[in-house]
Amino acid sequence: MVSWIIANPFIAAAVACATGSAILLLWYLLRRPALTNATKLVLLAAIGVLPLATATTGNVAGYEATKARRFCGSCHVMTPYRDDSQDARSAALAARHARNALFGDENCYACHADYGMFGTVTTKLGGLRHVYEYLFHYRNMPLDEAREKIHIRRPFQNATCMHCHSTEGPSWNAIKDHASLLDRVRGGQVSCASAGCHGPAHPFSKPAQTSATPAQPPQPEHVP
Amino acid sequence: MTIWSRFSAPLTLRISAVLTLIGLALMVWSMVEPTPLPVMLAMTVGQGIGTLAFGIYVFIVVRELRREFRRARERDPS
Numbered sequence: 001m002v003s004w005i006i007a008n009p010f011i012a013a014a015v016a017c018a019t020g021s022a023i024l025l026l027w028y029l030l031r032r033p034a035l036t037n038a039t040k041l042v043l044l045a046a047i048g049v050l051p052l053a054t055a056t057t058g059n060v061a062g063y064e065a066t067k068a069r070r071f072c073g074s075c076h077v078m079t080p081y082r083d084d085s086q087d088a089r090s091a092a093l094a095a096r097h098a099r100n101a102l103f104g105d106e107n108c109y110a111c112h113a114d115y116g117m118f119g120t121v122t123t124k125l126g127g128l129r130h131v132y133e134y135l136f137h138y139r140n141m142p143l144d145e146a147r148e149k150i151h152i153r154r155p156f157q158n159a160t161c162m163h164c165h166s167t168e169g170p171s172w173n174a175i176k177d178h179a180s181l182l183d184r185v186r187g188g189q190v191s192c193a194s195a196g197c198h199g200p201a202h203p204f205s206k207p208a209q210t211s212a213t214p215a216q217p218p219q220p221e222h223v224p
Numbered sequence: 225m226t227i228w229s230r231f232s233a234p235l236t237l238r239i240s241a242v243l244t245l246i247g248l249a250l251m252v253w254s255m256v257e258p259t260p261l262p263v264m265l266a267m268t269v270g271q272g273i274g275t276l277a278f279g280i281y282v283f284i285v286v287r288e289l290r291r292e293f294r295r296a297r298e299r300d301p302s
Contacts, residue, residue, distance in 0.1 A: 005255070005256075011255045014251065014252070014255055015252060015255065018248045018251060021244065021248055022248060025244055025245055026245075028237075028238075029238060029242070032234070032238075035234055035237070035288070043240075044281070046244065047241065047244050047277055047278055047281045048281065051247065051248060051277075052274075054248060054251055054252075055271050058251045058254065058255060059267065061255055061258075062255070062263045062267060065254075065258035065263060066258075068258070071258055071260070071263075074259040074260060075260065131264065
């Protein structure tokens, strides 16, 4: 654990500030010195400056921690997804991406996070909903039942894939299926994760699909 | 006499110190065990307790300073 704390500078700084603050506070509580200006300055450091530094660096460390695969897999209903994606022998789409150094330990977040200016905020709000759902609905659910009942809230968007696979590169377009479906892939009418294309990212969780599926739900027609 | 003036500065600062220790413990817990519950507790309850503790400290220091100014003015009205 010590090496893990030292390896992350934000965690190391937060723990160092918290330790310094705790030492000063314990000194104040145990020695009970007179409330002089010097004591007030010590308390300013112990109650104000050092805890503020702990909270600031701790927030960054906490935010980074929420992107890690082990964070996502810490709810038991997600353990099959975590185990499959970190399985070096798995051929699932999620596992193959996790073996890419650009995704690495943050492969869940890399594919499931929203993009755009407020993408991080909407992703974190969605994460809060996950915690709520887990605590109040799925905490005691057996894994087999969870696999049947828990599904991705919205169909996976091709736009997420296209942040890395831009569909502009010559090697991508050299594949006949890509070239023939180019507009439908970009428009989201055909999902990259369709059966017959790349298949679902977590195949163990999906019933067998026999045909290409849309990446987005059909839009309602506007009636004037 | 308000309810706050009944609490002596050393006692109130000791309460503030204990609250700070609780807040710090929650924050450090979230770093040692980065799972949803500790992280959320640290970012909400932990930081709330820390802010409350610092607010109490500022309140006490300002109150003591005002008392000192008042005493100084009473000693030397000019």
